[in-house]
Amino acid sequence: xxxxxxxxxxxxxxxxxxxxxxxxxxxxxxxxxxxxxxxxxxxxxxxxxxxxxxxxxxxxxxxxxxxxxxxxxxxxxxxxxxxxxxxxxxxxxxxxxxxxxxxxxxxxxxxxxxxxxxxxxxxxxxxxxxxxxxxxxxxxxxxxxxxxxxxxxxxxxxxxxxxxxxxxxxxxxxxxxxxxxxxxxxxxxxxxxxxxxxxxxxxxxxxxxxxxxxxxxxxxxxxxxxxxxxxxxxxxxxxxxxxxxxxxxxxxxxxxxxxxxxxxxxxxxxxxxxxxxxxxxxxxxxxxxxxxxxxxxxxxxxxxxxxxxxxxxxxxxxxxxxxxxxxxxxxxxxxxxxxxxxxxxxxxxxxxxxxxxxxxxxxxxxxxxxxxxxxxxxxxxxxxxxxxxxxxxxxxxxxxxxxxxxxxxxxxxxxxxxxxxxxxxxxxxxxxxxxxxxxxxxxxxxxxxxxxxxxxxxxxxxxxxxxxxxxxxxxxxxxxxxxxxxxxxxxxxxxxxxxxxxxxxxxxxxxxxxxxxxxxxxxxxxxxxxxxxxxxxxxxxxxxxxxxxxxxxxxxxxxxxxxxxxxxxxxxxxxxxxxxxxxxxxxxxxxxxxxxxxxxxxxxxxxxxxxxxxxxxxxxxxxxxxxxxxxxxxxxxxxxxxxxxxxxxxxxxxxxxxxxxxx
Amino acid sequence: xxxxxxxxxxxxxxxxxxxxxxxxxxxxxxxxxxxxxxxxxxxxxxxxxxxxxxxxxxxxxxxxxxxxxxxxxxxxxxxxxxxxxxxxxxxx
Ligand SMILES: Cc1cc2nc3c(=O)[nH]c(=O)nc-3n(C[C@H](O)[C@H](O)[C@H](O)COP(=O)(O)OP(=O)(O)OC[C@H]3O[C@@H](n4cnc5c(N)ncnc54)[C@H](O)[C@@H]3O)c2cc1C
Ligand code: SF4
Ligand code: SF4
Numbered sequence: 065x066x067x068x069x070x071x072x073x074x075x076x077x078x079x080x081x082x083x084x085x086x087x088x089x090x091x092x093x094x095x096x097x098x099x100x101x102x103x104x105x106x107x108x109x110x111x112x113x114x115x116x117x118x119x120x121x122x123x124x125x126x127x128x129x130x131x132x133x134x135x136x137x138x139x140x141x142x143x144x145x146x147x148x149x150x151x152x153x154x155x156x157x158x159x160x161x162x163x164x165x166x167x168x169x170x171x172x173x174x175x176x177x178x179x180x181x182x183x184x185x186x187x188x189x190x191x192x193x194x195x196x197x198x199x200x201x202x203x204x205x206x207x208x209x210x211x212x213x214x215x216x217x218x219x220x221x222x223x224x225x226x227x228x229x230x231x232x233x234x235x236x237x238x239x240x241x242x243x244x245x246x247x248x249x250x251x252x253x254x255x256x257x258x259x260x261x262x263x264x265x266x267x268x269x270x271x272x273x274x275x276x277x278x279x280x281x282x283x284x285x286x287x288x289x290x291x292x293x294x295x296x297x298x299x300x301x302x303x304x305x306x307x308x309x310x311x312x313x314x315x316x317x318x319x320x321x322x323x324x325x326x327x328x329x330x331x332x333x334x335x336x337x338x339x340x341x342x343x344x345x346x347x348x349x350x351x352x353x354x355x356x357x358x359x360x361x362x363x364x365x366x367x368x369x370x371x372x373x374x375x376x377x378x379x380x381x382x383x384x385x386x387x388x389x390x391x392x393x394x395x396x397x398x399x400x401x402x403x404x405x406x407x408x409x410x411x412x413x414x415x416x417x418x419x420x421x422x423x424x425x426x427x428x429x430x431x432x433x434x435x436x437x438x439x440x441x442x443x444x445x446x447x448x449x450x451x452x453x454x455x456x457x458x459x460x461x462x463x464x465x466x467x468x469x470x471x472x473x474x475x476x477x478x479x480x481x482x483x484x485x486x487x488x489x490x491x492x493x494x495x496x497x498x499x500x501x502x503x504x505x506x507x508x509x510x511x512x513x514x515x516x517x518x519x520x521x522x523x524x525x526x527x528x529x530x531x532x533x534x535x536x537x538x539x540x541x542x543x544x545x546x547x548x549x550x551x552x553x554x555x556x557x558x559x560x561x562x563x564x565x566x567x568x569x570x571x572x573x574x575x576x577x578x579x580x581x582x583x584x585x586x587x588x589x590x591x592x593x594x595x596x597x598x599x600x601x602x603x604x605x606x607x608x609x610x611x612x613x614x615x616x617x618x619x620x621x622x623x624x625x626x627x628x629x630x631x632x633x634x635x636x637x638x639x640x641x642x643x644x645x646x647x648x649x650x651x652x653x654x655x656x657x658x659x660x661x662x663x664x665x666x667x668x669x670x671x672x673x674x675x676x677x678x679x680x681x682x683x684x685x686x687x688x689x690x691x692x693x694x695x696x697x698x699x700x701x702x703x704x705x706x707x708x709x710x711x712x713x714x715x716x717x718x719x720x721x722x723x724x725x726x727x
Numbered sequence: 728x729x730x731x732x733x734x735x736x737x738x739x740x741x742x743x744x745x746x747x748x749x750x751x752x753x754x755x756x757x758x759x760x761x762x763x764x765x766x767x768x769x770x771x772x773x774x775x776x777x778x779x780x781x782x783x784x785x786x787x788x789x790x791x792x793x794x795x796x797x798x799x800x801x802x803x804x805x806x807x808x809x810x811x812x813x814x815x816x817x818x819x
Pocket of ligand 2: 744748749750751752753754755756773774791792793794795796797
């Protein structure tokens with residue numbers, strides 16, 4: 065085996081300190097917009113990102129739909145109507161606050177991104193005359209062409225534009241740093257968040273960030289139940305390094321979480337089982353409304369929600385008779401009746417249709433075909449190169465060829481019931497109307513929030529959290545210098561910093577001090593152990609005994625990890641620290657499952673040992689770690705009150721200013 | 728130290744460099760959010776695909792390269808099938 069020198073300078077024993085007003089943790093869509101939102105208020109902002117902002121996060125390599133743009137000039141639905149349906153679709157187990165912000169402010173953010181240099185409309189008139197294009201604004205819509213609230217976008221241009229904008233406005237961007245912990249006032253669980261620690265993923269240098277307020281924007285957990293050591297990057301749908309560190313450090317610091325008992329049977333791009341996302345035959349998302357053919361070339365017809373067969377392709381993008389609007393995209397496969405959209409009829413087990421099925425663009429009008437193959441497949445994340453470029457080079461011609469489907473809907477694979485995933489609208493940080501967590505000084509944005517998904521949602525909640533964090537800093541630190549407010553300034557505990565420094569460096573220091581490499585565990589082995597444990601003890605059907613045993617098993621792995629894990633270099637150290645976070649999140653999921661004593665269908669949560677008489681009204685179960693244990697409490701599903709009234713109450717200044725901003 | 732092999736992952740080769748086109752600018756190394764690539768020891772040479780199994784096949788490195796020196800290939804098991812529409816039913 066050839067051994068090469070590590071190409072970067074190693075700085076294991078070194079420490080660097082930073083200080084700012086608002087600290088942004090994670091530089092995906094949410095983090096970038098949070099940094100800009102806080103910077104607009106004139107504060108000193110640092111953004112810490114594990115990768116490189118220009119292409120990091122779930123939307124780093126592209127995105128083709130901007131959902132829920134209810135306030136764009138062509139939209140025929142209101143934010144209230146849209147959110148109402150999102151809430152009803154999930155029987156109330158959804159984030160009313162964040163999705164209302166998405167519907168109210170998402171389009172404002174899209175205009176911001178356009179100003180930064182992102183492409184959001186068909187300025188070259190490539191699609192002039194298409195049914196989905198508005199001739200005045202040149203905006204292009206998807207799915208429901210009548211109501212026009214989902215916008216087709218050229219998402220590959222977005223993150224590079226954002227990275228430039230951050231630089232232009234003077235945000236201090238610190239890249240290739242993995243944030244490892246939140247620092248709390250005097251190091252106490254539940255104390256005010258006063259900063260964070262991190263480690264450089266190439267040099268191993270340790271970093272301490274001191275901040276007056278922080279915004280958590282590290283997205284959601286992954287690789288809890290699904291892991292394949294040979295194809296780590298294909299283990300899940302989201303980027304390899306996005307595994308839920310934010311949840312782990314939030315839990316350790318005492319942040320409250322909601323819906324963490326929720327998981328779904330794995331459905332997309334997982335464990336290497338799926339065919340490439342958006343690169344196999346289907347008629348969902350990017351590929352909507354492609355035609356589907358069976359192996360004999362027979363068309364599988366589309367039907368509306370009432371089962372009426374749609375013969376004109378145009379009806380695939382229109383609501384049914386008597387229906388106000390329909391919803392597609394995001395995590396929605398088959399919505400509730402009110403918003404259920406057109407769909408090809410199910411042919412499973414029907415002998416009239418011969419498998420496999422194929423997606424066919426050749427019978428669509430030219431501009432429909434061109435917008436799917438060329439624009440959407442091309443702008444969607446992970447499609448420009450491996451799908452559009454490579455398939456074209458290999459001879460795929462959408463006028464002539466049909467692309468095979470490998471599963472029903474958009475799944476492209478089938479999974480066992482214990483192979484779970486946090487997909488769609490999973491659990492996450494609990495939030496209030498400021499998008500603040502329960503911890504003073506800690507705000508949350510994007511997919512880190514409970515029941516969150518989508519690009520527009522991340523952008524809208526990012527900006528919102530950034531500006532509310534900035535308002536807090538201004539109010540608490542600047543305007544109340546005379547000490548009239550109740551806020552705590554908070555202090556970094558040097559003991560907490562030292563303990564974290566020792567924890568994160570331990571796996572590399574062991575090897576440096578002559579520990580034999582054969583004696584230790586590497587990160588892949590540990591991730592395997594965690595996912596197997598979670599499938600076995602915390603799969604589809606959960607019971608108290610199995611959850612307790614699973615927890616004990618995880619604790620055993622954790623003890624071994626702390627003693628015996630090793631890493632050769634800062635890169636592997638980063639991967640190992642990620643797996644430690646995956647373990648923490650797994651424990652959090654087990655704790656949330658233990659707290660929920662009865663099955664809840666909308667959370668896909670099944671208790672095998674539920675006592676029927678214990679069944680209570682359906683509520684959120686919010687859990688957090690405290691200095692002496694775990695605290696779980698019930699919270700009403702509609703805890704956010706009237707959405708419009710509260711939103712307007714909490715955002716007076718924004719509403720006034722925004723009116724003038726985009727003219 | 729990093730080990731060039733020793734991972735089960737090494738049997739995937741997501742990234743192939745065209746040595747003739749690559750100018751060793753390392754733009755691809757610095758855009759990859761997963762840090763799959765490492766700069767070559769020798770200046771001007773193409774980077775090393777150090778952690779191939781961690782690639783999530785996003786294409787950002789290819790988009791960043793100004794000389795079109797990178798080929799990104801899905802693993803064999805993920806290479807999908809298409810057929811001529813006119814052929815459907817004919818061989819069945
Ligand atoms: C292939 C793909 C296609 C998609 N297409 C669409 C679409 O068409 N429309 C749509 O609405 N949505 C789409 N989505 C979903 C959408 O991209 C996400 O919901 C959105 O980008 C989430 O933004 P975020 O900022 O919350 O998280 P992310 O964009 O994932 O950002 C999280 C960031 O945090 C960083 N990070 C994580 N841990 C740490 C740490 N410990 N320290 C420092 N930094 C850290 C990560 O590197 C990352 O940059 C798609 C997702 C994928 C994967
Ligand atoms: S970006 Fe292109 S030219 Fe530059 S090092 Fe990478 S492959 Fe070579
Ligand atoms: S395809 Fe994406 S993940 Fe893979 S090496 Fe290139 S930039 Fe990195």
